[in-house]
Amino acid sequence: MKKHKRLYAIGIIAVVLLAAAYLNRETLAMAGFDWFVQDSLEKKLETTYKPAEGRQPKPVGLDLKKEEPFSMLLLGVDQRDNEVGRSDTMIYSVVRPADGKMLLVSIPRDLYVEIVGKDREDKINHAYAFGGAGMTMDTVEELLDAPVNHYASVNFEGFRDVIDAMGGIALPIEEDMVNDDYGHEKFVIEGGQDLYDGKDALNFVRYREDAGGDMNRTERHQQFLHAIIEKATSMKQWSKIPSLIDIMGENFSTDMMPSALIDMSQAMLTKGDLTMYSHTMLGQGGRLNNGGAWYYFVDEEDLAQVQTMIHNWLDADTPSASLILPPKYTMQEEKEVESLSSAAATNRTE
Numbered sequence: 001m002k003k004h005k006r007l008y009a010i011g012i013i014a015v016v017l018l019a020a021a022y023l024n025r026e027t028l029a030m031a032g033f034d035w036f037v038q039d040s041l042e043k044k045l046e047t048t049y050k051p052a053e054g055r056q057p058k059p060v061g062l063d064l065k066k067e068e069p070f071s072m073l074l075l076g077v078d079q080r081d082n083e084v085g086r087s088d089t090m091i092y093s094v095v096r097p098a099d100g101k102m103l104l105v106s107i108p109r110d111l112y113v114e115i116v117g118k119d120r121e122d123k124i125n126h127a128y129a130f131g132g133a134g135m136t137m138d139t140v141e142e143l144l145d146a147p148v149n150h151y152a153s154v155n156f157e158g159f160r161d162v163i164d165a166m167g168g169i170a171l172p173i174e175e176d177m178v179n180d181d182y183g184h185e186k187f188v189i190e191g192g193q194d195l196y197d198g199k200d201a202l203n204f205v206r207y208r209e210d211a212g213g214d215m216n217r218t219e220r221h222q223q224f225l226h227a228i229i230e231k232a233t234s235m236k237q238w239s240k241i242p243s244l245i246d247i248m249g250e251n252f253s254t255d256m257m258p259s260a261l262i263d264m265s266q267a268m269l270t271k272g273d274l275t276m277y278s279h280t281m282l283g284q285g286g287r288l289n290n291g292g293a294w295y296y297f298v299d300e301e302d303l304a305q306v307q308t309m310i311h312n313w314l315d316a317d318t319p320s321a322s323l324i325l326p327p328k329y330t331m332q333e334e335k336e337v338e339s340l341s342s343a344a345a346t347n348r349t350e
Contacts, residue, residue: 042258042259044246045258046258048252048253048254048258049253049254049255049256049257049258050253050254050255051255052132052133052134052137052151052255053131053132053133053134054117054131054134054135054138055134055137055138067096067097067098068097068098068316069094069095069096069097069098069313069314069315069316070094070095070149070150070314071092071093071094071095071146071147071148071149071150071310071314072093072095072148072149072150072151072152072256073090073091073092073093073133073136073137073140073148073150073151073152074089074090074091074092074093074104074151074152074153075089075090075128075133075136075151075152075153075154076088076089076090076091076153076154076156076205076221077128077153077154077155077156088109088125088156088205088217088221089106089109089205089218089221090106090107090109090124090125090136090140091104091105091106091107091221091222091225092104092105092107092140092144092146092148092310093105094310094313094314096313096320096323098316099320099323100275101275101276101277101320101323102275102276102277103276103277103278103279103309103310103313103326104222104225104276104277104278104279105144105278105279105280105281105306105309105310106218106221106222106278106279106280106281107124107140107143107281108124108218108280108281108283108296109123109124109125109217109218110123110124110125110285110294110295110296111123111124111143111281111283111295111296111297111298112124112295112296112297112298113139113142113143113298114139114142115127115130115135115139116135116138116139116141116142117130117131117135117138117139118130118131118135123293123295123296124136124139124140124143127139133151133153133255136151137151143303144306144307144310145307146307146310146311146314147314150254150255150256151254151255152252152253152254152256153252153253153254154251154252155251155252156202156205156206157202157251158251158252159198159201159202159228159251160198160199160201160202161198162198163196163197163198163201163228164197164198166228166231167195167231168195168196168197168198168201168231169195169196169201169227169228169230169231170194170195170196170227170230170231171193171196171200171201171204171223171224171227172223173189173190173191173192173193173196173204174191174192175191175192176188176189176190176191177189177191177203177204177207178209179203179206179207179208179209180209181208181209184208184209185203185206187203189203189204189207201224201227204220204224205217205220205221205224207220218280219280222278222280226276277325277326277329278326279306279309279326279327279328281298281299281302281303281306282298282299282302283296283297283298283299283302284296284297284299285297305327308324309324309325309326312324
């Protein structure tokens, strides 16, 4: 079981550090970026390097002059005690260092797919239980018809003390969340708090009793991720970062070398605003037969659009202005244009 405990990763922490490093670059520069990263952070990250079993990391060309786009699969694993973990959160991300932009595509954990290497169809989050990060990466590559250059995963349990050390995070909880159905873990999260501690934040991710099912859980995972990033970007106490990594301990790992991760952070420091775009894959839930397991079946049209969007983002020759955005962002822009047009028409008639 100790082997399984080591299969967690730096994923979200990598994004947090990268985002925080960029958004507070002036403060960080005053503290001495090279000294801080090279003499402290890189040593802290050495034990997190864990190549995925059964596959070799694919070169991503982290040449600071070229700054080519690359993909990273972010895995949030919910494992307690000696359980075999499953990837409850799965986010395919495309990082574009040259643009300072990130695309986050959330993959519902119950998505019915072919598990590559198992010769069977099952829920996609079972791939991690069957074959760790390597089998999960292979399965996601098959699903999205796109490369997974690196993985980064984190065990949710590792976040508890980190969130507490950060002083809590803000979450969009307006009413009490009660988890008390038969067979579920029992807890209550009080709504309306300014900040939530590590215990409440983990329960927010684990909550299972809303009508939205898998889609709502995926949305909460995205909110959880964004909340941590927002808190990290507001931090000015850079001396805390190494200690936060210590707190995470064995709960995170990645197949990205520490030096490459640091090079990526340095490259992002010189860019404009770090902008993140997110999308959750569409589909519908159901069963293959009466009394059988519940699955989430992908919307084939949405899948095709996601594949096109990912290829567009991974193409280094795609100008920033020509990046294909998730539908919710294009719809928002259309509404803003319509609003401006309506306002202009009103002014002309006055």
